Amino acid sequence: MFINNVESRVKKLVTESIDGELVLFNAEENQSIMLNRSASIIWEYISGAEASGKSVSTDDIVSMLCSLYSIPSDQRQRLYNDVIQVINGFYDSGLLIRI
Amino acid sequence: MHKIDTDFIYDSQRLIFYKQSLAADDVSKIETLIPINDLFDSLKERLEAEDPVSSTVRLSALTQAGICLTNGCNLRCTYCGDNITNENLVSLTLDDVAVYLKEIMKRWLLNKLVTRKEEPLEITISGGGEPTYNWNLFQETVLLIEKKCADNHIPLSLRMTTNGILIPYQREFIMNHFSYVMLSYDGMPELQNKNRISSEYPISSNIVEDTIRYFLAHNLDFTVRTTLWQDDCIRLKDIIDYMVSTFGPRIKWTVLPVLPTGRALNRIDRKSDELKNQDFVEYYIEALEYSKEKYGDISIGTPMFSDHLIALFCSGLSCNCACPWLLPNRDIITCIDAPNTKTVIGTINDTGVEIFKKCVDPLLTQSIIKYSECRDCIAYRFCKGGCPAKHLMTVEHETALSNWECSMIEKYWMYVFRKILKGEECFGWKVEPINTIEEISGYGVLKLVRIDGDNDVY
Numbered sequence: 001m002f003i004n005n006v007e008s009r010v011k012k013l014v015t016e017s018i019d020g021e022l023v024l025f026n027a028e029e030n031q032s033i034m035l036n037r038s039a040s041i042i043w044e045y046i047s048g049a050e051a052s053g054k055s056v057s058t059d060d061i062v063s064m065l066c067s068l069y070s071i072p073s074d075q076r077q078r079l080y081n082d083v084i085q086v087i088n089g090f091y092d093s094g095l096l097i098r099i
Numbered sequence: 100m101h102k103i104d105t106d107f108i109y110d111s112q113r114l115i116f117y118k119q120s121l122a123a124d125d126v127s128k129i130e131t132l133i134p135i136n137d138l139f140d141s142l143k144e145r146l147e148a149e150d151p152v153s154s155t156v157r158l159s160a161l162t163q164a165g166i167c168l169t170n171g172c173n174l175r176c177t178y179c180g181d182n183i184t185n186e187n188l189v190s191l192t193l194d195d196v197a198v199y200l201k202e203i204m205k206r207w208l209l210n211k212l213v214t215r216k217e218e219p220l221e222i223t224i225s226g227g228g229e230p231t232y233n234w235n236l237f238q239e240t241v242l243l244i245e246k247k248c249a250d251n252h253i254p255l256s257l258r259m260t261t262n263g264i265l266i267p268y269q270r271e272f273i274m275n276h277f278s279y280v281m282l283s284y285d286g287m288p289e290l291q292n293k294n295r296i297s298s299e300y301p302i303s304s305n306i307v308e309d310t311i312r313y314f315l316a317h318n319l320d321f322t323v324r325t326t327l328w329q330d331d332c333i334r335l336k337d338i339i340d341y342m343v344s345t346f347g348p349r350i351k352w353t354v355l356p357v358l359p360t361g362r363a364l365n366r367i368d369r370k371s372d373e374l375k376n377q378d379f380v381e382y383y384i385e386a387l388e389y390s391k392e393k394y395g396d397i398s399i400g401t402p403m404f405s406d407h408l409i410a411l412f413c414s415g416l417s418c419n420c421a422c423p424w425l426l427p428n429r430d431i432i433t434c435i436d437a438p439n440t441k442t443v444i445g446t447i448n449d450t451g452v453e454i455f456k457k458c459v460d461p462l463l464t465q466s467i468i469k470y471s472e473c474r475d476c477i478a479y480r481f482c483k484g485g486c487p488a489k490h491l492m493t494v495e496h497e498t499a500l501s502n503w504e505c506s507m508i509e510k511y512w513m514y515v516f517r518k519i520l521k522g523e524e525c526f527g528w529k530v531e532p533i534n535t536i537e538e539i540s541g542y543g544v545l546k547l548v549r550i551d552g553d554n555d556v557y
Contacts, residue, residue, distance in 0.1 A: 014212050016208040016209075016211065016212060017208075018201060018204045018205050018208060018251050019201060019247075019250075019251070021201070021205060023205050023208045023209050023212065025209060025212035025213060027212075027213075030213075032159065032160070032209050032212070032213070034205050034206075034209070036451070
């Protein structure tokens with residue numbers, strides 16, 4: 001899959017959730033990560049896109065979140081920056097891998 | 100090496116006993132052939148690898164957590180370690196509990212993913228003053244925990260401590276929602292009403308005894324905890340008689356002498372000269388023998404003497420936290436016995452739970468000090484220098500009681516060793532000959548073992 005035109009793949013992890021917040025565990029590397037609600041939604045969106053063979057952009061994710069939370073358009077840019085930060089965090093922590 | 104009477108030497112590093120009469124060469128052979136328990140020396144490296152001023156917090160997967168709802172209390176016990184008054188009350192809100200609970204449940208899920216087991220999540224509501232002091236908050240907390248765990252299919256075990264000042268519907272609520280309760284009662288009305296007082300409950304014994312009877316009648320798993328002033332240790336046999344005649348032989352009971360901290364200091368300083376005449380070990384052992392003869396096997400314990408080998412005292416590497424506690428001021432700490440000398444590993448802020456990456460760990464500092472001070476003590480393998488929280492609580496108020504407790508523990512183990520070397524079993528311990536090493540099979544070397552076979556080091 002492509003994320004913002006960068007070919008990437010999602011790390012295969014075991015997951016559980018509490019009230020919509022994900023707990024991810026990578027048994028091979030004994031690594032665990034707990035996501036807050038927003039990061040969990042973004043992660044599930046990206047994972048879902050990969051499973052159905054689609055590409056994802058930051059704009060897609062921002063649009064999805066704006067629709068989900070009825071976020072006014074004047075806050076879109078701030079949200080955009082937050083989503084980029086979350087996606088970078090996924091790469092940094094090895095949840096997303098650049099191919 | 101420690102002499103046990105005139106016959107035996109106790110090698111605490113190897114947990115063996117051998118005859119004093121053995122030649123030096125034979126002793127060397129024993130020392131070569133029987134290795135030192137790994138955990139004994141590696142502990143030093145583990146302690147030295149940590150930095151108590153900037154410890155790395157390692158709070159990960161867990162199955163246990165604690166909540167201290169309030170430091171408010173309806174009693175003013177003469178020995179209260181926290182010295183609570185109405186002026187310094189702090190309580191959590193239900194929102195605080197909800198935020199913390201979500202964090203705990205996520206970490207429980209992580210444990211499930213890591214271990215592939217579904218152990219119950221054990222949550223204890225304890226500490227501070229009395230957990231039921233603000234009954235509405237207590238009740239709402241219990242119902243919230245149960246609902247959240249049920250919604251997320253998490254098996255739950257609720258535990259609590261209480262002073263037993265409860266009215267009937269409160270007893271019933273606890274009965275219906277908790278799997279284990281530790282209830283404080285000082286053994287007989289005379290002592291309870293002398294020690295555990297308040298303007299509201301000048302005679303607290305009646306209501307607490309009713310609570311005990313209610314829990315017994317409904318088969319709740321609970322233990323009565325008695326705190327004894329040192330000069331009341333002499334009453335232990337009277338207390339046993341009273342407890343058994345009042346509540347029957349099924350009662351589970353544990354006894355602990357007063358600790359030199361908080362409100363207790365007012366009296367301990369004054370009475371410290373008399374401590375040398377107040378020998379808890381002798382009274383405790385005498386009371387156990389008395390109760391066994393008179394009532395058979397009844398359950399009397401004390402947290403003062405460990406019944407297993409300890410690798411490190413429970414909170415010695417406290418930043419490796421297996422059971423975090425949320426305090427009324429929203430600090431998350433590693434040990435509920437150390438609320439005033441705490442190792443703070445996190446907090447609840449406006450965005451939720453924040454677990455720090457690093458923390459100052461005063462409990463670890465104590466363990467490092469005690470490793471040097473205590474490692475040659477006869478009791479070190481079972482005590483590891485004692486509870487670091489307790490040391491910290493008392494360090495600013497050096498009283499005769501600190502040394503008193505230490506000497507009691509040494510005395511207890513000397514008593515156990517003397518008994519088992521006579522071929523008896525004592526408080527779960529015995530000796531077994533080492534016959535498996537041919538070169539020393541005729542030397543009469545004995546190893547220390549648990550009767551129940553549980554020789555693991557905790």
